[in-house]
Amino acid sequence: MYEKDPLNEGDHIEVKQEKQSKLKGVISTIVAGVIGSAFTLTTMQFIPNGNEEVQSAIVAQENGEAASELNVQQVSAPANNLADTIEQASKAIVGIVNKQQQTNRFNQSNEAVESGTGSGVIFKKTADGAYIVTNNHVIEGANEIEVSLHDGEKAKAELIGTDPLTDIAVLKIAGDVDVETLTFGDSSQLRAGDQVLAIGNPLGLDLSRTVTQGIVSAIDRTIAVSTSAGEWDLEVIQTDAAINPGNSGGALINTSGELIGINSLKISESGVEGLGFAIPSNEVQAIIDALIENGQVIRPYLGVSLASLEEIPPFYLQRISGEVTKGAMVTSIDPNSSAAKAGLQVEDILISIGGNEIADTTDLRKYLYAEFSIGDKVAIEFYRQGERKTVEVVLTSNQATK
Numbered sequence: 001m002y003e004k005d006p007l008n009e010g011d012h013i014e015v016k017q018e019k020q021s022k023l024k025g026v027i028s029t030i031v032a033g034v035i036g037s038a039f040t041l042t043t044m045q046f047i048p049n050g051n052e053e054v055q056s057a058i059v060a061q062e063n064g065e066a067a068s069e070l071n072v073q074q075v076s077a078p079a080n081n082l083a084d085t086i087e088q089a090s091k092a093i094v095g096i097v098n099k100q101q102q103t104n105r106f107n108q109s110n111e112a113v114e115s116g117t118g119s120g121v122i123f124k125k126t127a128d129g130a131y132i133v134t135n136n137h138v139i140e141g142a143n144e145i146e147v148s149l150h151d152g153e154k155a156k157a158e159l160i161g162t163d164p165l166t167d168i169a170v171l172k173i174a175g176d177v178d179v180e181t182l183t184f185g186d187s188s189q190l191r192a193g194d195q196v197l198a199i200g201n202p203l204g205l206d207l208s209r210t211v212t213q214g215i216v217s218a219i220d221r222t223i224a225v226s227t228s229a230g231e232w233d234l235e236v237i238q239t240d241a242a243i244n245p246g247n248s249g250g251a252l253i254n255t256s257g258e259l260i261g262i263n264s265l266k267i268s269e270s271g272v273e274g275l276g277f278a279i280p281s282n283e284v285q286a287i288i289d290a291l292i293e294n295g296q297v298i299r300p301y302l303g304v305s306l307a308s309l310e311e312i313p314p315f316y317l318q319r320i321s322g323e324v325t326k327g328a329m330v331t332s333i334d335p336n337s338s339a340a341k342a343g344l345q346v347e348d349i350l351i352s353i354g355g356n357e358i359a360d361t362t363d364l365r366k367y368l369y370a371e372f373s374i375g376d377k378v379a380i381e382f383y384r385q386g387e388r389k390t391v392e393v394v395l396t397s398n399q400a401t402k
Helices: 018-045 052-062 082-090 281-294 314-321 338-342 361-371
Strands: 093-103 110-126 129-134 144-148 154-163 168-174 195-200 210-227 230-239 251-254 259-266 276-280 304-308 328-333 349-353 377-384 387-394
Touching: 082 195, 082 251, 093 129, 110 195, 110 259, 129 281, 144 168, 154 281, 168 281, 195 259, 210 276, 230 259, 230 361, 259 281, 276 281, 304 361, 328 361, 338 387, 349 361
Parallel strands: none
Antiparallel strands: 093 110, 093 144, 110 129, 129 168, 144 154, 154 168, 195 210, 195 251, 210 230, 230 276, 251 259, 259 276, 304 328, 328 349, 349 377, 377 387
């Protein structure tokens, strides 16, 4: 709503005597001089003492000297153009199509058909191809993976490695491809309130390289997720930049165009908005290095399959556990594993590892992977037919069993 200016009255004061006019002129001159001096003094107070040239220049201007003699220098560079940053970063974003074999009921032939789509980020280019990071759930179960580049070209991708627990996968497209890469930023430097942008392919490739803007809502969040390798607590960055199905595997970048996260999930309950999550770039880097080197993340290995006690039918649990209410029950065991050699058996209920209490299978996995290394000897406490026991197990690697 606009307000009108106050009404100008337009009153005229007639000056009838010449002396009054002259006196008014003298007073105006004096007032102008005082105001000019006050302006000079006020301005001088806000100029650093060492900048004598600028002080002299201001005084010279007020004394009527030529402004053309001033030596004006630019002291700050212009801010990066956000559109330019996005345009450059978008060239490293790809579309990913997960194709799975299905039987054609008309001619009984098997063919790979589209099962889902997602996004990916090109992070490395070599003489023989380019490497792409995406989410494991984008390519999981694929018989064939197709990548759509920024210029519309399509290429088949090879799966280099995947880690279901952290939901990271690495692909490679072969050949001398014309692509750009994204530089990794340092996600440990992020703060709540930092401006970020999400780039990906929401709802399919028709909306490829869609850009959404937001801020870092929080750092160091932990989200419980269900993966094909079991339950896991995923360390994530929370953002309010819009993330939709198809954005998975895409980039979360800062305003400098650096990759600071891989967009992975959102909370989509009714009435919930602006809760998206990305895997921090520092964690992504460690995972992709391991995947390129080994095809998997090598972690300590017990050699047992487990079930949390709440997953076990009560009548069966009561028969084997007595008063035990927390822990993880061994449901199967690798006969060649160190756990089998240490004497663990099916139906043993594990209650602690290395002094850390185990409430469920998630606890065991968290302690095993986060606190211990391959070659460590750890004490495992368990119940067997109601009797409490302890064994020591030397941890091997998950790769050693393959």
